[in-house]
Each structure stands twice: as structure tokens, then as C-alpha cells.
Amino acid sequence: MKHPVPNTEDAVLALGQRLQKTTRPGLTLAGEILTLDLCGGLWLSRLRTLIVSDLHLEKGSAYAARSGQFLPPYDTRETLACLHEVVARLDPACVVALGDSFHDARGPERMEPGDRAMVAALQEGRDWVWIAGNHDHAVSEGVGGRYAETLALGGLTLRHEPSLDAPDGEVAGHLHPCGKVAMRGRAVRRRCFVTDGRRLIMPAFGAYAGGLNVRNAAFDPLFPAGFTAHLLGDGRVFAIGKGMLSKD
């Protein structure tokens, strides 16, 4: 009888998690219980709210428009399909897109009608909030939902760019965190949530969004006492302390 072969990348992540002792199951931030979804979304079941960050819709078409550099223009459809999966599964009352939802302010204009219809279908019957990002601070009208600079939600404050002097409970995006685990000659690099129990930085959700290693100095002032990164594996989320994560 054949035993199932464990996913080798998840095996590397599991080893990284097992070797450090700082992880805690479940997460609470400013009194709110958070569920870190494998898709890269943050689920607040008490408020039936789903948060996703840095969708960067229309990144492919932005490159083509600006520089003639060709990226296959399927990123918007792929990102929206992932979003559709998690929205269908969780049925949120509210979805918050935490900024840089579009790669640039003209992204909504370039959306194909089919993609626009997908966004409208996702918004149907629920509150939908676009938080302003640095790429899409002045998103044009015509994409439904409502706009906000920041949003207070229960004990949490949602904003795109993390703020050094924010009180506990900040949820932000912008940095596109990725964590890297190097074990037994293998290295696995994955998108991740990062938290110290006081603030949380979301992974980028967009198909073409790049990633910044959490060992980059940009994270140091935000997490002066260290952090736990929650890496998105293939089959589950792996909580791994800063000390077990490698630089690029």
C-alpha cells in the first residue's frame, strides 16, 4: 500500500516551525480573534468581515500601458478568482480591500467588462470597503463599494501603510511580506502574515504582487521585539518565529 507523499515544501516549513518554540495557536489582536486564511485573507468571524490586501488588480495592463513591457494580462482574473473562492466559502457580510487594490489610479478604467462584472458579483449583498493605498489613492468611480482612508473595526484600525505610532490593533498591508525557511539544503519562500501581537501586516493577495523578505530592515522598527511570521503553505499556515527565518 502506498502512503501519500507529503508536500516537500510544506515539510520544510513544518520543520522550521517545529524547531522554534514561540508559536501560539490562534491569534488575538486588540481583543479580536483573527483567523489567518490559507488564501492570504484575514477573517474576523465575530464581525463576519474578510480583509484582503494589495490586490494590485490590472498590474499586467499597467506595465503594458506605461512601458510596452508585456506581462500576460491575466492577473486580474486570477486574483478575482481566488477572491471569489474565499468569499463563496466564508460568505462575509463585509469585505475590506486594504489598499493598493488597483496597481494604479487608472486600473478600473482598463478592467475588462467580465472582470468588472466579477467585482460587482463579489460585492452583491455585502458591504465593500476600498481603503486608499499609495498606488490607488484616488481610484476612479465605477467599481462599486465605498472608499475610506482608514477604518475602525471592533478594536482594530485598518490602514494601508503601517504607522510607527499606531496604537495596538493596527492591521496594515503595503509591505507584501514573505518569509524564507532554509532547511536540509532546501529553501522555501512564501507570502506571510507578520505579527507581534500588537500589530499585523497582511500578505499581498494579488497574483502578480511581489514580496519583501520579513528579515528586511523595513520590518525592524515596526516589530522592535521580534515577530512571528505565518507562512502560507500549500496545505496550511505555518507559524514561524523571526529567528528561524532566513534573509534572501
Ligand SMILES: [Fe+2]
Ligand atoms: Fe502599497
